[in-house]
Amino acid sequence: MLQENNGEAGLLHWLGGQIDPHSGVPIYLQVRQALTRAVQRGTLRPGDGLPTVRALASELRLAPSTITRAYAELQRGGLIESRAGAGTTVSPQAKQSLARAESQEGLLEELRDILHRLFASGMSPADVQANVAQVIQGLGREAR
Amino acid sequence: MLQENNGEAGLLHWLGGQIDPHSGVPIYLQVRQALTRAVQRGTLRPGDGLPTVRALASELRLAPSTITRAYAELQRGGLIESRAGAGTTVSPQAKQSLARAESQEGLLEELRDILHRLFASGMSPADVQANVAQVIQGLGREAR
Amino acid sequence: MLQENNGEAGLLHWLGGQIDPHSGVPIYLQVRQALTRAVQRGTLRPGDGLPTVRALASELRLAPSTITRAYAELQRGGLIESRAGAGTTVSPQAKQSLARAESQEGLLEELRDILHRLFASGMSPADVQANVAQVIQGLGREAR
Amino acid sequence: MLQENNGEAGLLHWLGGQIDPHSGVPIYLQVRQALTRAVQRGTLRPGDGLPTVRALASELRLAPSTITRAYAELQRGGLIESRAGAGTTVSPQAKQSLARAESQEGLLEELRDILHRLFASGMSPADVQANVAQVIQGLGREAR
DNA sequence: GTGGTCTAGACCACA
DNA sequence: GTGGTCTAGACCACA
Numbered sequence: 001m002l003q004e005n006n007g008e009a010g011l012l013h014w015l016g017g018q019i020d021p022h023s024g025v026p027i028y029l030q031v032r033q034a035l036t037r038a039v040q041r042g043t044l045r046p047g048d049g050l051p052t053v054r055a056l057a058s059e060l061r062l063a064p065s066t067i068t069r070a071y072a073e074l075q076r077g078g079l080i081e082s083r084a085g086a087g088t089t090v091s092p093q094a095k096q097s098l099a100r101a102e103s104q105e106g107l108l109e110e111l112r113d114i115l116h117r118l119f120a121s122g123m124s125p126a127d128v129q130a131n132v133a134q135v136i137q138g139l140g141r142e143a144r
Numbered sequence: 145m146l147q148e149n150n151g152e153a154g155l156l157h158w159l160g161g162q163i164d165p166h167s168g169v170p171i172y173l174q175v176r177q178a179l180t181r182a183v184q185r186g187t188l189r190p191g192d193g194l195p196t197v198r199a200l201a202s203e204l205r206l207a208p209s210t211i212t213r214a215y216a217e218l219q220r221g222g223l224i225e226s227r228a229g230a231g232t233t234v235s236p237q238a239k240q241s242l243a244r245a246e247s248q249e250g251l252l253e254e255l256r257d258i259l260h261r262l263f264a265s266g267m268s269p270a271d272v273q274a275n276v277a278q279v280i281q282g283l284g285r286e287a288r
Numbered sequence: 289m290l291q292e293n294n295g296e297a298g299l300l301h302w303l304g305g306q307i308d309p310h311s312g313v314p315i316y317l318q319v320r321q322a323l324t325r326a327v328q329r330g331t332l333r334p335g336d337g338l339p340t341v342r343a344l345a346s347e348l349r350l351a352p353s354t355i356t357r358a359y360a361e362l363q364r365g366g367l368i369e370s371r372a373g374a375g376t377t378v379s380p381q382a383k384q385s386l387a388r389a390e391s392q393e394g395l396l397e398e399l400r401d402i403l404h405r406l407f408a409s410g411m412s413p414a415d416v417q418a419n420v421a422q423v424i425q426g427l428g429r430e431a432r
Numbered sequence: 433m434l435q436e437n438n439g440e441a442g443l444l445h446w447l448g449g450q451i452d453p454h455s456g457v458p459i460y461l462q463v464r465q466a467l468t469r470a471v472q473r474g475t476l477r478p479g480d481g482l483p484t485v486r487a488l489a490s491e492l493r494l495a496p497s498t499i500t501r502a503y504a505e506l507q508r509g510g511l512i513e514s515r516a517g518a519g520t521t522v523s524p525q526a527k528q529s530l531a532r533a534e535s536q537e538g539l540l541e542e543l544r545d546i547l548h549r550l551f552a553s554g555m556s557p558a559d560v561q562a563n564v565a566q567v568i569q570g571l572g573r574e575a576r
Numbered sequence: 577g578t579g580g581t582c583t584a585g586a587c588c589a590c591a
Numbered sequence: 592g593t594g595g596t597c598t599a600g601a602c603c604a605c606a
Contacts, residue, residue, distance in 0.1 A: 026595080026596060026597090027596080027597075028596080028597085052577080052578065052579085053578080053579060053580095054577090054578085054579095062597085062598085063597060063598045063599060063600085064579095064598095064599085064600085065580095065581090065582095065597075065598075065599090065600095066596085066597060066598080068579070068580070068581090069596090069597095071579080072579095072580085075558070076556070076558055076559070077556075077558055078556075078557055078558035078561065082578085082579055082580090083578080083579075083605080083606090084577095084578050084579040084580070084603095084604065084605050084606075085577075085578050085579075085604085085605045085606035086578070086579090086605085086606070087577090087578060087579080088578090088579075092421075093421055093424070093557075093561070096421070096424060096425055097557070097558065100265055100266055100557065103265055104262065104265050104266075104267050107258055107261055107262050107265065107267075108262070108275055110258050111255075111258050111259075111262065111272075111275060111276075112275070112279050114251055114254050114255050114258060115255075115276065115279045115280075116279070116283075117251055118248065118251050118252070118255065119283055121244055121247060121248050121251065122222075122244060122248075123248055123251075125280045125283070128255075128276065128280075129273075129276060129277075129280075131252055131255060131256070132255075132259065132272065132273060132276055133273075133380075133381055133384070135255075135256050135259045135260070136259075136269045136272075136273075136381070136384060136388075136554075137384055263551075263552065263554060264551065264552075266424075266551060266555075266556045266557045266558075267554075267556075268364070268365075268366075268554045268555075268556060269366055269385070269388065269554045270363070270364055270365055270366035270385065270554075271364075273366060273381070314580080314581060314582090315581080315582075316581080316582085340592080340593065340594085341593075341594060341595095342592090342593085342594095350582085350583085351582060351583045351584060351585085352583095352584085352585085352594095353582075353583075353584090353585095353595095353596090353597095354581085354582060354583080356594070356595070356596090357581090357582095359594080360594095360595085370593085370594055370595090371590080371591090371593080371594075372588095372589065372590045372591075372592095372593050372594040372595070373589085373590045373591035373592075373593050373594075374590085374591070374593070374594090375592090375593060375594080376593090376594075388553055388554060391553055392550065392553050392554075392555055395546055395549055395550050395553065395555075396550070396563055398546050399543075399546050399547070399550065399560075399563060399564075399567075400563070400567050402539055402542050402543050402546060403543075403564065403567045403568075404567070404571075405539055406536065406539050406540070406543065407571055409532055409535055409536050409539065410532060410536075411536055411539075413568045413571070416543075416564065416568075417561075417564060417565075417568075419540055419543060419544070420543075420547065420560065420561060420564050421561075423543075423544050423547045423548070424547075424557045424560075424561075
C-alpha cells in the first residue's frame with residue numbers, strides 16, 4: 001500500500017512538471033500527451049490505476065472537467081479504461097493502441113509530404129480533396 | 145488551317161472511336177483522356193488546332209457542354225489553349241504539362257496508398273480530412 | 289434574407305421539439321442525433337449554415353458548452369465543419385459521412401448478434417475479447 | 433487399462449509426429465489441436481484414456497506445464513475429463529463438444545469478417561472494443 | 577467515492 | 592461575432 005502510494009505520488013509530481021498553462025497548447029492535450037508518454041516509458045503499465053479525476057485536478061490545480069476531457073480522449077484512443085465507481089486504469093491493449101498511434105503519426109507525416117509535393121506540382125487543393133473524398137467513398141463500398 | 149483539314153477529319157474520326165457512352169466512365173473524361181492520348185502519341189502536336197466545341201459535339205453526337213468541360217479541364221491542365229476568335233490549339237508547353245500530369249498521377253497513387261493504410265490502422269475519415277485541411281490551411285499561411 | 293431567417297427559425301423551433309431533458313439520454317447526444325436527422329431528411333443540406341452555438345444554446349435553454357460538445361462530435365464524424373469566426377456549416381461530404389455511419393450501425397447490429405451467439409454457444413467473454421484484440425493487432429501489421 | 437497400452441503407445445508415437453517446435457505455433461496449441469483431431473478421426477473415442485501429463489511430456493520432450501495447459505483447455509472445452517486418481521479420459525460428450533467448437537469456429541470467422549468491415553468503414557478499434565464490452569456488460573445484467 | 581453530464585460564464589484566437 | 596478552452600461546482604448513476 002505504501003509502495004503503491006509512493007508510485008502514485010511520484011506520478012502526480014511528474015505530471016505536475018509536464019503541464020505548462022501558458023504554453024498555448026490546450027491543457028487537456030498536455031495532460032493527454034503526458035499520460036501517453038508515461039505509458040510509452042513504462043511508468044504506467046497495463047492494469048495500473050490512474051489518479052482519480054478529482055485527485056489529478058486538485059494536484060495540477062485544474063478544473064475536474066479538464067481532466068475528464070483528457071481521460072475521455074485517451075479512452076477513445078484505447079489507452080485507458082474508465083468506469084464510474086471503479087476508477088480509471090491503463091487498458092490491457094494499451095501497448096497496441098500506442099503502436100497504432102505511432103504508426104498513424106508516421107503515416108500522417110508521409111501524407112503531409114505527399115500533399116506538399118502535389119500542391120508544388122500545381123494540383124489545386126480542391127482537386128486533392130476530391131481525390132481524398134473519392135478514396136473515402138470507395139471505403140464505404142468495401143464495407144457494405 | 146486549310147491544310148490541317150484532312151488531319152482534323154482524321155482526328156474527328158479517331159476520337160469517335162475512343163468514346164464509349166456505355167462504359168460508365170463520364171463522357172467528358174473520355175474526351176479529355178482521348179485528347180491527352182492524342183498529344184502523348186504525337187497525333188496532336190504543340191500549335192496544332194483542335195476542332196471547335198460545336199464541330200466536335202456534332203461529330204460525336206454529344207452536348208456542347210460536355211466538350212466544353214473536357215476542353216476546360218485540359219486548359220486548366222495546361223495542355224491546350226483557347227483564345228476567342230483564334231480557336232483552340234495544343235499549347236506550346238503541352239509536353240511539360242503532360243509530364244507534370246504523369247508525375248501527379250504517380251503522387252496520387254502514393255496518396256491513395258497512404259490513405260488506405262491510415263484507414264486500415266483505424267483512423268477515421270473525418271480525422272484524415274481534417275489533417276488534409278490543416279495542410280491546405282498551412283499552405284495559405286505560407287503564401288501570405 | 290427573410291427566407292433564410294424563416295428557415296433557420298423553423299429549424300430552431302423544430303430542434304426545440306426534439307430535446308427532452310428528462311429522458312435520461314444525455315442532452316448533447318439528443319442535439320447530435322436531432323441534427324443528424326435534419327441532415328438525413330434534407331432539412332439541412334451540404335453548405336447550409338447551422339445556428340451559432342450561442343443562438344442554439346439560448347433557444348434550447350442549454351449551456352453553450354453542451355452545444356459545443358454536440359457540434360464537436362458531429363465534426364469528428366465529418367457531418368459538419370466549424371471555424372472560429374466563420375460559424376458552422378454542413379460539410380460537403382455530409383451525405384457520405386451519413387452513409388458510412390448508417391452502414392456502421394448495420395455492421396454493429398451484426399456484431400452484437402454474433403457476439404450473442406458466441407456467448408450462447410459457451411464461449412467466455414475473455415476468449416471473445418482475445419479474438420477481437422487479435423484482429424486489431426493484425427490491422428496494425430497491415431498498416432505498417 | 434493394460435489392453436489399451438498398445439493403442440496408447442501408438443497414440444504417443446502419432447502425437448510425436450504432429451508436433452513441430454519450429455512452426456511458430458505455440459506448442460500447447462499444437463498438442464491441443466492434435467488431440468482434437470484424434471477425437472475427430474475416432475482414434476480417440478469417448479471413455480478412452482489419455483496418457484498422463486508426465487508420460488506425454490517425457491515422450492514429446494516437452495515441459496509438463498505445456499501438456500497441462502493443453503489438457504486444461506481441452507477440459508474447459510468439454511472434450512476431456514480429468515479426475516484425480518483416475519487419470520484423464522475422453523469425455524462422454526466429446527462429440528457434442530467438438531460440434532460446438534466447430535460452430536464456434538464458424539462464428540469466429542463471421543466475427544473476424546464483420547470486424548474487418550467495421551475497420552474498413554472507418555470505425556476505430558477503441559470504439560469497436562467499447563461496443564464489445566457493452567454487449568458483455570449487457571449479458572451480465574440479463575444474468576442478474 | 578468514482579466517472580459522466582451539465583451549468584453559467586470568463587477568456588482566447590480568428591475573422 | 593464565432594467557435595474552442597477552461598473554471599468551479601452541482602447533480603447523477605454505478606459500485
